[in-house]
Amino acid sequence: MxxxxxxxxxxxxxxxxxxxxxxxxxxxxxxxxxxxxxxxxxxxxxxxxxxxxxxxxxxxxxxxxxxxxxxxxxxxxxxxxxxxxxxxxxxxxxxxxxxxxxxxxKALLKGRGSYLCLQRLELARRDATLPDRSAIRALARIEEWSQSTRTGDLAELPGLDERSPLIPLVTSTRENCLGSQCPKFRQCHVNLARREALAxxxxxxxxxxxxxxxxxxxxxxxxxxxxxxxxxxxxxxxxxxxxxxFLGRQLGTGQVLDFARDLLAAGLQLARGLADWQGVAAAVERAARDLRLTVGRRAAGVRLRWADAAPDGVDPGNWRDGLEQLQLASTQAMEALDTVSELAPDFVRLYERAADIAERAERFAGACEPGAVRWVDVGAQLRLVESPLDxxxxxxxxxxxxxxxxxxxxxxxxxxxxxxxxxxxxxxxxxxxxxxxxxxxxxxxxxxxGSPFDYAAQAAVYVPRELARPNDPAHSEQVASLAADAAARLGGRTMVLTTTLRALRTIGEALQRRFDGSGELEILVQGQWPKRRLIERFREGSTAGRPGCVLVASASFWEGVDVPGDALQLVVIDKLPFPPPGDPLVEARAQRLQSQGRSPFNDYFVPEAAVALKQGAGRLIRRESDRGMLVVCDTRLATMGYGRRLLAALPPMRRVATREEFAAVLEELAATRSATTDPALT
Structure with missing residues (x-):
């Protein structure tokens, strides 16, 4: 047109x-x-x-x-x-x-990890090292479902936990996919999805x-x-x-261990006796584990700066040796695979994976690209990252x-x-x-x-002045106490959003101590169930004779969670969601602004907090009939100059200034249940 x-x-x-x-x-x-x-x-x-x-x-x-x-x-x-x-x-x-x-x-196209790989399913069926009986039962369910599914999209399989350790065993990655050489290529669900997308x-x-x-x-x-x-x-x-x-470079020790496992399995199944597969795979696995050991014991989720020859707190000599050993073990694997490459396409793909690991290890042993930033994500495994700033x-x-x-x-x-x-x-x-x-x-x-909602009539915002400062050790306990009292009045219907996992644990445990065994409220804490199940239970609320719910969550629950109607009437945010200043990517972005003569705080930290705060507040009012209260438990919102900017970023809710007004609003919400009409607008 x-x-x-x-x-x-x-x-x-x-x-x-x-x-x-x-x-x-x-x-x-x-x-x-x-x-x-x-x-x-x-x-x-x-x-x-x-x-x-x-x-x-x-x-x-x-x-x-x-x-x-x-x-x-x-x-x-x-x-x-x-x-x-x-x-x-x-x-x-x-x-x-x-x-x-x-x-x-229309067509739906997802990444490889969403689709059942028939070749990997066959390999998993022969795998004698499945984690436990539940994994064996889950594999049987997947096999049965594989006979009837047209798309192979694992989201269609009811009851499959997205965190299941079985999923990596029955899906492919770019690294382990055999491509057109795969014996199951004609039936491949990924290729079917791509063909449908192209049409x-x-x-x-x-x-x-x-x-x-x-x-x-x-x-x-x-x-x-x-x-x-x-x-x-x-x-x-x-x-x-x-x-x-995705636009930078990554190398994970978990990725290396997966390669070692696949190398050993393919070698023993397809070329037993033609190379020392156990020795070659063990060398690769040992190199990955030794590299992990150079970092020592760290809390899961730590992100280490890597501005010099080695990440912060890691001995440069040990780090360099670790990367060299990884490169050497990968090269030795390439040599073994080269001798059997004509026997099966599996060995050609494994050779390419070994070469990729060796190349990445060599690149990470050198200097960081200009305009990029490096760091190491620490968990059970390591993930080495070099990323552009935007x-x-x-x-x-x-x-x-x-x-x-x-x-x-x-x-x-x-x-x-x-x-x-x-x-x-x-x-x-x-x-x-x-x-x-x-x-x-x-x-x-x-x-x-702008939103069509009448926020002044539908919602209120309250900043408690009597709470400890956000960095005070007592702060999280006080947030939990405030949330508990309010949720008890509302019969649940409360979501507590935290800015850190530490606060998540402290507040979640405090609420569970107060309500466990009382039958009054059910406390849901991120991590105890899959996200989808937590949201489904929270939406149910106190229906069918079950107690009302309080959901305590962090990070991924600040956005994309839609709980319309009475199931959610109170959102409690523990602190202003500023980016973590010690994060290497955050630091690099701040330093770039400073080098440009700009203010990192005003031009980066405050806008980031404003957007995150809007996202968290956005969980509260989802329909024109919704009513609710937002509580931000951070006195800086009321006392610091930048607080005005952050408040202005929120929807135009009416302001509640005192504990008495807060209690009155809670009573109104408890007494009045809004209609749950869905305007069918997304």
Whole structure:
């Protein structure tokens, strides 16, 4: 639809009595939603980049899907998580495609780790070292399911814990996939998904898959992206942090141990007696474990700076020797594999993996690339990382600069690709610089669309003044006490969001001590169950005679968690979510700003905290009928100058100043149960 032809049908779709009101019973026209849809339509027609911050409740999914579908263009949709992918593909797209009456073919494409690998399943079946009986039972269930599944998407298998140690044994990675040499290649679920994506009009992917392909050109997007004219990134606030994970260089000792295990299994099964497989694999495994030992005993989750020859606190000589031994063991594995490479494709792929490990070990033994930062993630294994500070250069060079003639239309005219980036939270200034700067989108058109919710009537925010300072050892216990008293009044319906795992443990344990055995409330703590199960139980609340719930969570629960209605009426945030100053990536970004004559605190730390605070607060009000209270247990929000900026970043909730007012609001919430009407807007 050249020119302005797309605006008309889009406007009609959102108008009273339009196709959306006929398709969705509870749809109501909203000016903000229509404004966003028309901006998306204009960008699709004209090309270029559009950045849209759409407040909670706008209905941004329909705002980009309707013009994208009506345009007739080939569309790529990228979301932040596989859960959102499934929602888009399984609910939103089918609903709109049917409503609009369009002959649109859609496809879902995930990363390798989401699909059952038939070859790896066969190897796992022969593996005599499965962890325990539960793993054997799970494998039997997967085998039974493999006979009936068409897609091989493990998300379809009910009851499979996403943390199951069996999943890496029945899925492939870029490293261990045999490609076209695989005996199961014709039935491969990954290749089937890619073929369907190449034939589809709308393809739904996730940010991890997109950036993995930008980094290694392996996921099938190298063929897909050039055929797409419209690319839409939902939950775009995660793009930068997702991108830097993939655009640098990594080497994990866990990856090396996986290689050693696969090397031994293939050698003994396919070429027994032709090389000392046990000795070669043991040398590789020993090199990986010795490298891990150079770091010593550290708490899981520690991120070590690596600005010099070795990470902080690690002996440089031992570190250098560890990398050299890893390189040597990998080279010896290559030599053994070279002697049997003609026997099976497995050995060719293993040789390539050994060469890759040796090359990475050699690179990490040298100096860091200019403009990048290095660190080591410490857990049961080590992960060596060299990362760019942001994705700006990659976006500018690999996305926004289209190849000449790449988007030529049917008449030969060149049409630039349309890039749309949207989220409920993209910054705290008019230009959304928190998002646009690190993503290389300073020249993009920016649109901010406010939420339709009446926050002043629906929600209140309270900053308790009597609490200890955030760095006081007593602070977490006091937060737990406040949350316990409030949750007891509300019958649960409370989510406590923490900024650190230490606070998560302290607050979770304090709440469990108070309520365990009382039958009054059930305390759910991140980590005790899979995330999906925790959210499902929290949503149930006190139904069917079960006690109400308090959910204590950190990190991943600050966003992407949707609990509408009465199940959530109180969100407690323990501290202002500033980036951890000791994190190597945070330090490097701050140092770069300082070298530019800018203020790291005002230009980085405060905007980061503002966005994270908005995301956490966004869990509270999800529908027009919701009512709730936000409590930020950090006195700095009320006493420091930057507190005004952070408060201004929050939705315009009414302010509660005293404990008495706080108690009164809790009583109102306890006494009044809001209607749970779902406006069916995503």
């Amino acid at each position: 050249p020119g302005q032809l797309l605006a008309g049908p889009v406007h009609e779709a959102f108008a009273p009595g339009g196709v959306l009101s006929r398709a969705a019973e509870q749809f109501r026209p909203r000016a903000a939603q229509t404004d966003m849809a028309l901006a998306v339509a204009r960008t699709i027609e004209d090309g270029g980049a559009l950045v849209v911050e759409a407040g909670t409740g706008v209905g941004k999914t329909f705002s980009y899907l309707v013009p994208a579908l009506l345009s007739g263009e080939r569309v790529l949709l990228s979301t932040a998580t596989k859960t959102l992918q499934d929602q888009l593909f399984g609910r939103d797209l089918p609903r709109l495609i049917e409503a609009l009456g369009l002959p649109v073919r 589809a009009d709308v393809v739904v992917i996730n940010h991890h898959l997109f950036f993995a392909d930008l980094a290694v050109r392996e996921s099938g997007m190298a063929e897909l992206l050039p055929t797409v004219r419209v690319a839409i990134f939902d939950e775009a606030h995660q793009l930068n942090e997702t991108g830097v994970q 994705i700006a250069q990659a976006v500018q060079e690999k996305l926004l600069k289209a190849a000449p003639g790449e988007d030529a239309g049917s008449a030969g005219e060149t049409r630039s690709r349309a890039w749309i980036f949207t989220s409920a939270t993209l910054g705290d200034d008019e230009r959304l610089s928190w998002f646009t700067e690190p993503c290389g989108l300073e020249a993009a058109e920016v649109l901010r669309v």
